[in-house]
Amino acid sequence: MNLWLLVWRNSFRKKTRFGLTCLSVMVAFFLFTTLAGVNHALTASVSSINQYRMITSHKISITRSLPINYQQKIAALADIEQVSYASWFGGFFQNERNQIAVMAVEHNSYFELFDEYQIPKPQLTQWKKTRTGIIVGQALAKQYGWQVGDKVPLSSSIWMNRSGSFSWEFVVSGIYQSSKQAGDNKKIFFQHAYFDKGRAYARNSISWLSTKIVPQANVEQVISAIDNLFAHSNSPTRTTTEQVFVKERAQQFVDMAMVINIVVIAVFFTLLLIVCNTMIQTIRERLNESAMMKALGFSSASLISAIYLESLLLLSLGAALGTLLATVLLGFVKQAFGDFLPGIYISPEHYFTVFALVNIAAAFCSFFPAFTIKGIVISETLGGNS
Amino acid sequence: MQNTNDIILKAINKSYQKGDNTVVVHDDFNLTIKSGEFVALMGPSGLGKSTLLHLMGGLDQPTQGEVLIGGQRIDNLPQKKLTQWRAENIGFIFQSHHLLPVLTAQGNVELPLALTPLNRKQRKQHASMALQLVSMSERADHYPKELSGGQEQRVAIARAIVSDPKILLCDEPTGNLDRKTADEILALLAKLNSDSGKTIVMVTHDHKAAEYASRVINLESYILSQNNSLSKNEELLQNIEPEVDDISIGASS
Ligand SMILES: Nc1ncnc2c1ncn2[C@@H]1O[C@H](COP(=O)(O)OP(=O)(O)OP(=O)(O)O)[C@@H](O)[C@H]1O
Ligand SMILES: [Mg+2]
Numbered sequence: 001m002n003l004w005l006l007v008w009r010n011s012f013r014k015k016t017r018f019g020l021t022c023l024s025v026m027v028a029f030f031l032f033t034t035l036a037g038v039n040h041a042l043t044a045s046v047s048s049i050n051q052y053r054m055i056t057s058h059k060i061s062i063t064r065s066l067p068i069n070y071q072q073k074i075a076a077l078a079d080i081e082q083v084s085y086a087s088w089f090g091g092f093f094q095n096e097r098n099q100i101a102v103m104a105v106e107h108n109s110y111f112e113l114f115d116e117y118q119i120p121k122p123q124l125t126q127w128k129k130t131r132t133g134i135i136v137g138q139a140l141a142k143q144y145g146w147q148v149g150d151k152v153p154l155s156s157s158i159w160m161n162r163s164g165s166f167s168w169e170f171v172v173s174g175i176y177q178s179s180k181q182a183g184d185n186k187k188i189f190f191q192h193a194y195f196d197k198g199r200a201y202a203r204n205s206i207s208w209l210s211t212k213i214v215p216q217a218n219v220e221q222v223i224s225a226i227d228n229l230f231a232h233s234n235s236p237t238r239t240t241t242e243q244v245f246v247k248e249r250a251q252q253f254v255d256m257a258m259v260i261n262i263v264v265i266a267v268f269f270t271l272l273l274i275v276c277n278t279m280i281q282t283i284r285e286r287l288n289e290s291a292m293m294k295a296l297g298f299s300s301a302s303l304i305s306a307i308y309l310e311s312l313l314l315l316s317l318g319a320a321l322g323t324l325l326a327t328v329l330l331g332f333v334k335q336a337f338g339d340f341l342p343g344i345y346i347s348p349e350h351y352f353t354v355f356a357l358v359n360i361a362a363a364f365c366s367f368f369p370a371f372t373i374k375g376i377v378i379s380e381t382l383g384g385n386s
Numbered sequence: 387m388q389n390t391n392d393i394i395l396k397a398i399n400k401s402y403q404k405g406d407n408t409v410v411v412h413d414d415f416n417l418t419i420k421s422g423e424f425v426a427l428m429g430p431s432g433l434g435k436s437t438l439l440h441l442m443g444g445l446d447q448p449t450q451g452e453v454l455i456g457g458q459r460i461d462n463l464p465q466k467k468l469t470q471w472r473a474e475n476i477g478f479i480f481q482s483h484h485l486l487p488v489l490t491a492q493g494n495v496e497l498p499l500a501l502t503p504l505n506r507k508q509r510k511q512h513a514s515m516a517l518q519l520v521s522m523s524e525r526a527d528h529y530p531k532e533l534s535g536g537q538e539q540r541v542a543i544a545r546a547i548v549s550d551p552k553i554l555l556c557d558e559p560t561g562n563l564d565r566k567t568a569d570e571i572l573a574l575l576a577k578l579n580s581d582s583g584k585t586i587v588m589v590t591h592d593h594k595a596a597e598y599a600s601r602v603i604n605l606e607s608y609i610l611s612q613n614n615s616l617s618k619n620e621e622l623l624q625n626i627e628p629e630v631d632d633i634s635i636g637a638s639s
Contacts, residue, residue, distance in 0.1 A: 002500055003500060005489075005493075006486070006488065006489065006497075009488035009489065010488055013487075013488055288482070288484050289484060289486055291484075292480075292484035292486075293497070294469075295443075295445060295472070295478050296473065296478075296497065296498045296501075296545075297469050297470065297472050297473025297474075297498060297501050298469075298501065299466065299469055377446075378440075378445045379436070379437075379440040379445040379446040382445075382478075382480050382482075382484065382557075
């Protein structure tokens with residue numbers, strides 16, 4: 001017989017109530033963890049974006065192309081550090097169902113601008129020298145079992161090459177890994193020069209330009225300088241910082257995340273009230289027992305810590321189940337929809353937050369019972385003939 | 387000569403403040419219970435019997451006066467010290483047993499020992515001994531709901547004596563029991579008094595209990611005899627509804 005045993009037995013005294021309360025804790029923490037994972041996916045790509053990078057695309061639509069010589073024209077402007085460009089290949093591997101984000105990029109500058117793609121130096125050097133070389137995302141390479149040196153044919157749903165085929169020959173030169181948590185490792189990059197010479201039409205055009213400005217530059221000024229430059233040409237442009245560019249697409253997700261956030265906060269608050277109420281009710285039912293224990297010489301402090309442990313047990317169990325369930329579920333979602341939401345991720349800190357929340361909630365829930373316990377007058381509670 | 391476990395109530399005043407009204411329960415009350423006595427405290431309802439018991443056990447503090455147990459004043463002990471003192475010196479038995487329903491008889495009896503430095507094995511042994519003393523060894527593994535009222539009260543007594551306190555304070559311990567069971571419990575208390583030397587103060591409405599006690603105090607007459615001046619208690623007495631079948635046994639000393 002020790003106090004922990006008493007806490008344990010007391011917890012399961014009202015099994016139905018314990019189960020239901022535990023279930024509500026579980027639901028709350030399930031929502032909390034699920035949201036944290038999805039939230040990360042929704043906002044991570046937005047928040048970790050380089051402030052000093054801009055994207056210039058056709059004013060009307062990103063699907064329209066721009067002349068390749070825009071690179072030099074932009075590079076000549078003030079406060080520009082580097083300009084690179086890329087074209088959308090619209091690729092797939094073997095079968096249209098295996099869609100892959102394949103991009104032709106200006107090979108000398110692109111990875112200097114996008115330094116979040118980490119490529120071993122020898123591989124990068126080799127790639128720059130290899131006309132048909134591709135840099136493949138680590139996850140993709142793993143998926144198809146590609147290794148450096150492998151010959152890989154990729155098909156385009158847009159671009160026919162000069163031999164009249166939509167199938168293009170490539171060789172794996174390197175494998176990249178994104179340094180960003182939310183970064184996907186499933187893209188393919190190849191030399192724009194090869195693309196431009198190889199395609200049967202629309203030469204000297206590109207899909208978009210990426211520009212890096214010097215840190216002290218005035219972002220707004222540079223943006224208008226670029227767009228003014230081409231305002232009266234055949235291909236007017238629209239330039240945004242990368243953050244804005246991605247954010248525009250992600251904004252609706254962010255809004256959605258916020259709504260869910262509010263819901264989760266409400267759920268948590270309700271949960272707190274439910275558990276708190278349960279504990280208050282519990283201690284009221286056991287008033288006589290608590291008074292008896294006090295008469296036996298147990299201090300208020302030890303009875304309060306017992307009720308804290310009881311709250312903690314209830315909350316921990318619910319939280320552990322809910323969090324576990326959400327983690328497993330997110331694991332499945334990530335496997336199934338990883339391409340759509342690459343950033344699904346539950347950080348270790350999240351589990352720490354859960355731990356902290358459980359403890360805070362337990363403290364909160366034993367707060368009111370603590371007063372009840374402290375206020376017990378043994379002679380009044382036990383002295384009566386109740 | 388003062389024995390180590392004499393209970394002395396000295397010039398006790400106990401009153402409650404209700405708004406502008408002061409309810410005086412005891413005024414200038416004096417009582418000495420010698421170590422080893424088995425005292426039955428009787429008297430009409432509302433006269434303050436339970437209150438006296440609570441004062442002796444440190445569950446309540448007097449408005450004025452002193453409570454001395456074994457020469458030590460307990461009415462002015464700080465809460466923490468008092469709690470510890472109570473755990474070591476006093477065993478309580480109430481009309482309701484207040485056993486914890488989630489623990490077996492054995493677990494309930496072991497409960498107070500969680501406050502002692504005894505190890506697990508020793509706690510088990512002590513609890514078994516206490517259960518044996520109340521003839522409940524065979525029911526050690528039973529939960530309170532599996533026991534009869536008399537058996538529950540026995541377990542409560544075992545719990546009260548397990549940490550070997552010198553004093554047992556019982557508030558109507560047989561109040562919920564039938565005659566036969568009550569007699570068994572009273573015999574048990576008498577045995578604890580004679581064999582183990584426990585000082586017992588028992589509040590009871592049961593006149594047969596007198597047969598088991600070594601001294602019977604009828605609080606009503608005790609207070610009257612204590613105060614030469616009747617007028618002092620006139621007001622108090624008017625508030626008491628005399629019980630028809632109340633036999634005044636009279637205060638002895
Ligand atoms: N908290 C309180 N506030 C006001 N009056 C109180 C309080 N507690 C007890 N009393 C009063 O003190 C008096 C004595 O109460 P006590 O319980 O000691 O009587 P008793 O002799 O044990 O009665 P019974 O035989 O019915 O158990 C009663 O008149 C009661 O109303
Ligand atoms: Mg009473």
